[in-house]
Amino acid sequence: MTTSASGAAAPGSSGASAVSMDELFGRQSLGRAAVRFWRNNTQLCVGAGIILLLILMALFGPLWVDPKGAQVGRAVVEQPPSLKYPLGTDTVGRQMLPVVIYGTPLTMRVGLMAGCIGLGVGILFGFIAGYYGGWIDNLLRGAADVFLTVPGLMILVVIASSLHTALDVNTQALVVSTLAWMWPTRTIRSQVLTMRERTYIQVARLSGVSGLEIVFKEILPNLLPYLAASLVSAVSSAILASIGLEALGLGPQNEPTLGMTIYWAMYYTALIRGLWWWWAPPIAIIVLVFIGLFLISAGLDQIANPRLRRVVEK
């Protein structure tokens, strides 16, 4: 584990803690710095490791496994796992191993697209509301609060069911992103509010730096770890919303995303017929994705908010 951690850890550790030049460039102390980074950020490393593994599976899986096996009618139906079909096959003749390899990046793509849109809108709204204040702050904050109390899945169901026939991975991501901006808006706004009153911002303002320049040159860079944590949790809740829609059958009908695979397994009552290899792999991967993202965002939270770390350690 140390070997894999050292590669990812080195650049971060030099920034996170004061490391002397010797320690930075000496090979032995590089290892020590990696160990220290690992100790301080175990959650982040484990989470990143899990997600990295899944990404590697999606990248290199197709080299070993023919992705065509994910299509309907490519195998004998309802076979348990065997040498020929490593994860078995389903009722309509899809092989489960290719389905999982092909479906995992699709689900991640929906989450990443919707999460990025949500964070982007959240940054825009959060900065406008937090920095300018006044009536626009009241409006944006009010809108975010109202939408937060509404059960998002229900609105998404209404939108997705009216688009039903035209739903593919990209439109699904767009549908999910319509309700992905509230948490980022809320949290970024409160961060900007606290930052606005810091001395260095006031100094910049007094010396005549324009509002936009302050936002982009002073506030935004300071919020980067925080924004990264928000992005990760936005992606995670977007994935949650998308597989929730898919459990109701409101997903891309022709793509084997993880959620749709579970939906089809439920549709063909795989559960009470003992076809565990149909629904268990996608569930396992979804659980891994959520745990990985949760650990990453908890780890990033600690970096963004060192006070949290001290409190927890005490």
Add this chain to the structure above:
Amino acid sequence: MTVGYLVRRLFVFFIVLWLAATVNFLIPRISPVNPIRERLLQAVGQGGVSLAPMEEMVKSYEARFGLDKPMYVQYVNYMSDLFHLDFGYSITRFPNRVSDMILKALPWTLFLITVSTLLSFAVGTLLGALLAWSKSPRWIYWISPPLLTLSAIPYYLLGLVLIFFFAFLLKWFPLGGGYSLGTLPSMSLRFVQDALSHSVLPAASIILSGCGFWALSMRGMMVTTQGEDYMTLAEAKGLSDRRIFLRYGIRNAILPQTTSLALSLGYVVSGSVLVEVVFGYPGVGSLLWQAVRTFDYFIIYGVTFMIIVAIGLATLILDLVYPLLDPRISYQKS
């Protein structure tokens, strides 16, 4: 509590209602395909619906969404129907009114959600408090990783796994549904027993997964109370550990926890709706699922609107009850 706060809070509640209604009104109109018309035509084409009630439905359809009337008149009519909780007729089971179908399913959902949410909140909060308490027994630390894992799993996926192990393999509980086939819902002891045994697994999946979530957030709150001066003072006064834990630790840490209960109700209810789908539990979630499967749009719009109204009401009540829990909050404009 000031009148001003009450008025503002009620205003937000009505905004939520208006928003939900407007989404239901607008989406079918701006969508490239008109889902309702399409579905009605499809029903006639399949012959699944006879023509006589079809005429009546098209009439009811046109009265509500009538293309002959200008948009704002349609909108006003639609709103006044919703105000009377009139969602029209089911398309697939025609003579049934949507509102009646929802009323029939609602008690099941209310029972499942209320019991399991309260239980998971109570158990999870207690576990989380113990996790952050330095004098807890050692074994409590061992439950932290499983709790974290469970909290990362959506309710209904956990439900699938529970069905497989406890209903399919071990056969301890029924596979699904709200009561055994062949029994009629009644208030007899046997039926209640039967219904309870059917609701154990759905409730367990909500409770297990919810527990982890509440424990994690409670641990965070509880940790911050540990360093407070009043805790040190309580200890110096020689109060019993039990009293410090309950009256000083939990009493203070539980307040933000209640706020997050209000905020996460939407998530909890959405999750429970999907749990019903997985278990075939006869609540509004299953109603919604069947409606999505058969493109029964009036049911979809009715169910989603009802759920939004219910959650809006629940958060409203929680917000109004909150000052009773926390005397520091007075809701006065500063």
